[in-house]
Amino acid sequence: MASYCTQLCLQGRNLLRSKAVARTWQYNTQVRHCITRGSSKILNDCSINNGNHTTTQTRQRWKQQMFCYSDLATKHLATEALENKNVEETSTADVGAYESPLLPIRDAVSVPDMPLDLDAAAEVSALELISEEEAVSIRVPSDIPPASISLKDYVDKSETLSKLVQLGVDLWKLEQRPNVGSMLLKLDFNTDVAPRLLFLKDIGVDEARFGHIITQNPFVLTESLENLHSRVNFLKSQKFSPEIVASMVSRAPYILNFTVQRLDNRMGFYQQQLKLSASNTRHILARLPRLLCGSLEPVKENLKVCEMELGFKENEIQHIVITVPKVLIANKRKLTQIFDFVHNTMKVPHDLIAKFPQVLNCRFMRIRERHQFLEYLGKAQYNPDLPNYISLERLVIMPNDIFCTELALAKSADFSLFQKTL
Amino acid sequence: MATPAIRMFRKIEGLFCVYKPAGIHWKLVRGSIETSLLKGLNATPSQPLPTEVRFLALPVSEAEAPKGLILSAASVPVLSKHPLVTGPEFQNLKVGVGHRLDASSSGVLVLAVGNGNKALNNFDNARVTRDYTLEGEFGTATDDFSHTGRIVERSTYGHITKDKLERVLAMLQGANQKALLLYSNVDMRSQEAYEMAVQGLLGPDGKSLPILTGLRCIHFEPPNFTLEVQCINETQKYLRKVVHEIGLELRSTAVCRGVRRTRDGPFTLQDALTRDHWAASDVIQAIGKKRSSKKKSKTQTKDSPLQPSEESTTVNQINQ
Numbered sequence: 001m002a003s004y005c006t007q008l009c010l011q012g013r014n015l016l017r018s019k020a021v022a023r024t025w026q027y028n029t030q031v032r033h034c035i036t037r038g039s040s041k042i043l044n045d046c047s048i049n050n051g052n053h054t055t056t057q058t059r060q061r062w063k064q065q066m067f068c069y070s071d072l073a074t075k076h077l078a079t080e081a082l083e084n085k086n087v088e089e090t091s092t093a094d095v096g097a098y099e100s101p102l103l104p105i106r107d108a109v110s111v112p113d114m115p116l117d118l119d120a121a122a123e124v125s126a127l128e129l130i131s132e133e134e135a136v137s138i139r140v141p142s143d144i145p146p147a148s149i150s151l152k153d154y155v156d157k158s159e160t161l162s163k164l165v166q167l168g169v170d171l172w173k174l175e176q177r178p179n180v181g182s183m184l185l186k187l188d189f190n191t192d193v194a195p196r197l198l199f200l201k202d203i204g205v206d207e208a209r210f211g212h213i214i215t216q217n218p219f220v221l222t223e224s225l226e227n228l229h230s231r232v233n234f235l236k237s238q239k240f241s242p243e244i245v246a247s248m249v250s251r252a253p254y255i256l257n258f259t260v261q262r263l264d265n266r267m268g269f270y271q272q273q274l275k276l277s278a279s280n281t282r283h284i285l286a287r288l289p290r291l292l293c294g295s296l297e298p299v300k301e302n303l304k305v306c307e308m309e310l311g312f313k314e315n316e317i318q319h320i321v322i323t324v325p326k327v328l329i330a331n332k333r334k335l336t337q338i339f340d341f342v343h344n345t346m347k348v349p350h351d352l353i354a355k356f357p358q359v360l361n362c363r364f365m366r367i368r369e370r371h372q373f374l375e376y377l378g379k380a381q382y383n384p385d386l387p388n389y390i391s392l393e394r395l396v397i398m399p400n401d402i403f404c405t406e407l408a409l410a411k412s413a414d415f416s417l418f419q420k421t422l
Numbered sequence: 423m424a425t426p427a428i429r430m431f432r433k434i435e436g437l438f439c440v441y442k443p444a445g446i447h448w449k450l451v452r453g454s455i456e457t458s459l460l461k462g463l464n465a466t467p468s469q470p471l472p473t474e475v476r477f478l479a480l481p482v483s484e485a486e487a488p489k490g491l492i493l494s495a496a497s498v499p500v501l502s503k504h505p506l507v508t509g510p511e512f513q514n515l516k517v518g519v520g521h522r523l524d525a526s527s528s529g530v531l532v533l534a535v536g537n538g539n540k541a542l543n544n545f546d547n548a549r550v551t552r553d554y555t556l557e558g559e560f561g562t563a564t565d566d567f568s569h570t571g572r573i574v575e576r577s578t579y580g581h582i583t584k585d586k587l588e589r590v591l592a593m594l595q596g597a598n599q600k601a602l603l604l605y606s607n608v609d610m611r612s613q614e615a616y617e618m619a620v621q622g623l624l625g626p627d628g629k630s631l632p633i634l635t636g637l638r639c640i641h642f643e644p645p646n647f648t649l650e651v652q653c654i655n656e657t658q659k660y661l662r663k664v665v666h667e668i669g670l671e672l673r674s675t676a677v678c679r680g681v682r683r684t685r686d687g688p689f690t691l692q693d694a695l696t697r698d699h700w701a702a703s704d705v706i707q708a709i710g711k712k713r714s715s716k717k718k719s720k721t722q723t724k725d726s727p728l729q730p731s732e733e734s735t736t737v738n739q740i741n742q
Contacts (some may be wrong), residue, residue, distance in 0.1 A: 150503040165501050172509035208479055365697070400698055419696045420441050421682075422528060 004414020151175045151184070160189040167197075169218075174409045180218050187221055194222055196228070203232055204246035217253035236262045238267065239278070240326070244286045252289035266292050273303065280322055288325040299328045302335070310339050316354035338364050348373055348382050348392065356392040370395055370403060373418050377408055426466040427511045434459060434702065435536035436709035437545070439686065441694040444528035448519060453699055456517045462702020464510040471499040518542050519551065521686060526568060527658045529554070529683025530694050535705075545687060547626060549625055550651050551635060553685035558680055559666045560645040563675035567662035571677075579674045584642045591637050591649075592666070592672045598634045605630045625654065632656035634664070646679075687717070 054163075100126070118389045146151055151171045155161040156415070162186065165171060175181040178216065187193055197210060205213070220228075235245045249255055257261070270291065272280045285291055291299070306312050312320070319326055338360055342348050353359060359367065374380040374390065381388050390407055442451050477493040501507060518539040520532030534542040560579035564571030605626035608615045618624050626633065647720035649668075653660065662678040669676025684691050693705055693712060 152507045155501045155507050162501050165504055169506065228682050314679045365445075416696050417441075420691050420694060422443065
């Protein structure tokens with residue numbers, strides 16, 4: 001049992017105040033294994049919130065004996081009483097009662113070591129009556145492990161965690177990130193979480209999105225309220241309307257954790273690099289708020305790729321980015337592969353691709369299969385001047401069945417059969 | 423307890439085949455199938471949360487000593503069993519791949535889920551033939567025998583006619599037939615060999631060199647031509663090399679433009695699922711269809727590779 005304790009101690013050492021008591025029980029079990037099995041079953045029936053214990057005098061006496069025997073337990077209690085712990089159980093009964101067992105233990109240490117007396121414990125019956133004071137001073141060990149790799153051991157007992165689960169926060173995903181689990185446990189719902197949720201509601205974020213936001217960015221719960229306010233005010237000062245600010249926060253929750261200066265730098269970068277007007281920059285950022293969160297190096301590389309490898313002119317790049325902002329953070333290899341196929345195999349010129357940039361956002365396989373199907377049917381005509389013109393946008397955006405019936409004028413079954421001949 | 427997810431999982435276990443498009447590695451195909459099956463499994467409605475009775479303290483207005491708190495029993499759902507806390511029910515699936523296809527080939531790829539992997543082992547060991555369609559082009563030779571490789575040689579092909587090609591194919595077929603008899607480990611002059619040949623059981627057992635049991639030309643239009651091949655124990659690179667060698671035999675050169683597997687044992691192109699049908703419901707349907715068709719057809723422990731006819735032979739264990 002001791003090895004179990006030490007091995008799981010890596011996450012959050014000072015999680016619960018009751019850890020101290022739990023440790024004593026665990027060390028004591030080494031000494032009195034036969035008795036604790038029976039007693040722990042009785043003790044676990046009462047929950048921690050229960051301030052009223054109806055235990056017997058026998059247990060009280062037995063506890064005193066146990067405190068005498070284990071030196072390790074006393075040393076631990078002495079050291080851990082001095083440590084500063086965060087309590088997430090706020091019932092005052094517990095707080096008061098935890099102090100009391102420390103005192104009798106220190107007194108009990110001075111008793112000379114008595115030999116292990118198994119018969120003495122067996123004599124006292126569990127049905128004996130004890131006084132009220134004795135009953136109150138008996139502490140129940142918590143059944144929560146002092147350290148654990150999963151939050152599911154704590155979720156029933158912790159008010160914060162249960163409320164987060166009810167909001168829709170995915171605790172399983174969050175506990176896999178290092179240190180996030182212990183951070184969430186240390187939060188208090190009323191002082192930490194509730195004000196920030198009210199703040200989000202004030203900005204206009206839909207309540208159903210709270211779970212998603214906290215799952216994506218749990219650190220919004222540790223950010224100070226003045227910082228959050230200042231960032232939202234900065235965005236509003238840049239002439240983003242309140243609804244847009246709410247949607248940006250809801251889709252890219254990390255915006256709230258970046259300093260105002262960083263947000264300002266990013267916005268300035270997009271405006272200068274792309275030489276866009278302020279309203280166009282606002283439009284791009286409203287559509288893809290992730291641009292404000294990630295690093296700028298991939299964006300610079302993508303712009304260079306568009307200019308040099310793909311050979312687009314500046315105004316064409318501007319148009320592409322305004323229509324499909326995702327091109328700025330797309331995978332470069334995928335971008336060049338799609339462009340190579342569309343330009344060289346489908347023989348579509350640059351200006352047509354710039355006019356319909358959705359084609360750069362699509363899956364490569366999809367474009368290839370559909371183009372080959374149209375070619376097989378003799379309908380692959382992408383020049384707007386000639387008859388039977390098929391626009392690139394319709395080629396990629398439509399789902400399969402509409403593509404078959406409207407553009408290719410064939411049945412979906414035929415398209416499946418054709419796909420199997422490629 | 424059998425949750426709806428577990429019931430669905432039992433239906434998913436089995437063998438099915440997909441159509442692998444060219445240009446994608448088979449591991450990516452296996453990965454996307456696994457992701458879509460997991461998505462389907464975890465989308466099933468979850469069980470209601472178990473509840474437990476707890477004694478909750480009612481808020482008391484006047485200040486009282488702790489032992490005077492009024493407690494009431496309440497049935498509270500156990501949040502530690504909530505899927506947001508425990509994670510999805512299925513986090514991994516064992517999806518196994520039958521005979522692999524390299525990145526530039528396309529065609530029927532057999533996959534097995536869960537318990538179906540045991541049947542896949544038998545499928546591997548059994549003497550199962552595969553059908554391929556090879557697209558070739560005369561005039562060039564490359565280092566990896568395919569049309570995307572580095573060109574090593576160019577030659578004319580004007581002198582090639584269809585009957586010259588047929589003659590070369592016949593010669594190749596003869597050589598392969600000899601290899602087939604050689605690897606069947608039976609003395610050709612015995613009665614046992616005759617009986618095996620009658621039943622069509624001659625052939626290599628287990629690992630051997632690749633053998634083409636059938637070879638014919640289905641389309642000839644110089645410089646392009648198409649071959650249909652039935653083979654055992656082959657790799658796609660070997661098939662491209664065959665095309666290259668045909669070019670050499672005809673005193674010209676040839677490259678292989680495409681390798682397409684049309685049949686893998688009892689799995690044909692008709693059963694293969696295309697990209698839009700890789701969802702869990704389509705896979706369940708395909709497995710069910712295959713199982714029922716196998717139950718109807720004759721079951722033999724070893725199928726006969728020599729007849730190119732589509733007598734559907736099965737591996738017995740796939741039925742389970």
